[in-house]
Amino acid sequence: MADSKRKVLIADDEPNIVTALEFLLKRSGYDVRVVTNGVDALALVESYLPDVVLLDIMMPVKSGYEVCQRMRERPEWRHIKIVMLSAKGREAEVSKGMSLGADLYITKPFSTQELINAINAFFDPDTASRDA
């Protein structure tokens, strides 16, 4: 696992949640990069080719919805898992995110442990509750 760390890109403009998630994901054995807006997110997806993208919806420049949509237009990125993180919890918004191609939609506030479990489950469905 050490030489082939799974790569996670966190795209969120809230530094406090980013700090906590970055810390947690690194502790869980992931390679983590952080961006704070949608344009940088797309650029880094291109160069970094993450396995998972954590996308905040309300980001400056380009919204999470838009980033998700752009990503799903590229067949070569189809394998990248997209987790949407949002303070918007209306059913319509969840449905919109999933329709645009997200694999998971998580409404803030959420349990960090459950998030890690969900990310782990993308790669190892049988051991979904791998301990961090």
Added chain:
Amino acid sequence: MKLARSFWVWLAVAYAGVLVVVAAFALVASAGIDEAQRPAIAGTLAAAAPGLIYAAIILLFVCAGILRWVFRRYPEAARQLAEQTRVLLAAGPEHKVAAVGGPEMVELAATINQFADGYHQLERDLDARSADARARVEEERNRFAALMSELSEGVVVCNADGRILLYNARAAKLVGSAESGPARGDYAPLGLGRSVFGLLDRDQVAHALDKVQQQIERKVERPHTRFVTGAANGALLRVQVAPFLSADRRMAGMVFTLDDVRMLMGREGQRLKLLQALATGVRAPVANLRAAAENLVAFPEMEVPRRAQFVEIVAAESRVLTERLNAALSDYADALKGSLTLEDMRVVDLLAVVQRRVADNVAIPAHTENVDEELWVRVDSFAFAQAIASLAVRLSADYGIRDLRFRAAASGNFAELDMVWTGAIVGSEALALWETEPMRIGADESPLTLKDVLDRHGGEIWSQADRPRQKAWFRVLLPLGEPVAAAVPRPSAPDNRPEYYDFDLFEHIETTGALAERRLADLSYTVFDTETTGLEPSAGDEIISIGAVRIVNGRLLKNEVFEQLVDPLRPIARDATRIHGIDSRALAGQPPIGKVLPGFHRFCEDTVLVAHNAAFDMRFLELKEAATGVRFAQPVLDTLLLSAVVHPSFENHNLDTIAERLGVRVIGRHTALGDALVTGEVFLKLLPLLAQRGIVTLGQALEASRATYHARLQY
């Protein structure tokens, strides 16, 4: 004459009778006379012949005299009495039968007079009772009109055919008036006698009626249904339909209750928005807080700087969270403040509400003293009572106050309401604190403070005391209100009564026969007039104003009018301006004719057009047909021609002259609507005159107009 003849007949009979008696007497007497004496007696008789003739004549006069006397006292007196009695029936109670003739006739006259008095008394009683009944009906009509106009919902009532019998001002506002323009081209304006199917979406109304009909058949207790639909002015209406049933449970008509959904949604939406803003606003900080906290819990061994970083995140996010919650609560309070509704209310009534609220929440007696009955304030009574009750709770809990009295008096533009108690004095610092804390009564805490409530009223509160007497009070200032007139009875001149309903239309059954055979009295009319830039439509003159009013069921509906200025897009002749007083400046910004005609066409729908010198106005409308696609195909009656029909001997039939001839008061002439109103009244006066000439159907009126028109042309 008859008397004279019968007198002479009776005289002849009586005189002949007397003569017969005398002759018979002479015959009997002569039978007992000797033969020898006869010549002597005959000689004596012959000598006395002239005297006998005189005696016979005198006898005749005596007979005539006696008969005359008897005739005067009885048959003649009886005839006079009969004549007088006939007059008596027609004349007023002050008229009396004069005593004539013999004593029996005098007695009869007295009896007749007595009888007449009784009759007139009865008549007076009946008049009084019917006047009373009329007044009651009038009062009920006014009360009803007032009630209808004050409902906050729109109400439209129609008969089983969908013909509108009643509506209130709110309904007219909700569905949009004719003047509001062609926002939704397929809707007709609201009006008495019009069809409700044209007013609201036809399919939805029909569907609603089907549903109601089914409920009636299933014997549902209170059949009704609801739907939401758009109105002519673009409003979104929530419509409730309920039938009213005849004795045999058949649908006799329908009541439509209308609400503006957008407004309702606005109020509800405001609350929803606040809730959403709150939810969205706290999600992110709580997420950050939770993530940091969970890390702290999950990794107790983490290095110190990292731990400090997470602790700082927890502290910072907690602060953000607090701010967001405060902001949301403050928004909520603002929204609540905005929703306080101030109403004019008698202080006596307000204090009664306050007393009840205090009594419900604090176990201390509260009384009212010295309150002017005529003192009114503008207040949200619910919020105010809550504020005072919360003060009472504090006084009782913090200061042990055991009695409360309320008094009130006017002071400038305010009413001073005092809340008085005996005992401890509450300092202004304490009151200032109470003012800014949320009002609390028992477990109920309002998001509003006393200050919020007072601010909303533009009021104030302070504490005062009469130390020697150990009395203290809070004085509250509330703005004075306007006395609200009692809802009934509202005196109103018949002319001012809203003509929003006409129950005679209830029984109005649409005849299916051809229009020409329909009676003039049964038809609905649009009486209209136009003002123009000049007199020659074919030379480019244009309409600058249209005014119209409807006649339904023989009534001129002065509330259902169409009045619109029109930009002619060309200059106005100075002569024309002199007549109607409209110049180009007045027309700047008004819609052009193409925008106005569709609305006017809808206003005229299903009616016969009436105008004075209609040919002139119709020519202007016809010339616009090609450009606007609006065609006025309905029959047209011309009051000028109809006047010539009923008054052929008069030469002048201009509007002022015929109005004067028919006793119509002329007001507001030379505005399109003013002229239309006068024309309408003239038309209504012409109808009975036409009927006198046997012209009762539309076809007959059109035919008579045509004939007169040709006659006038030939002349």
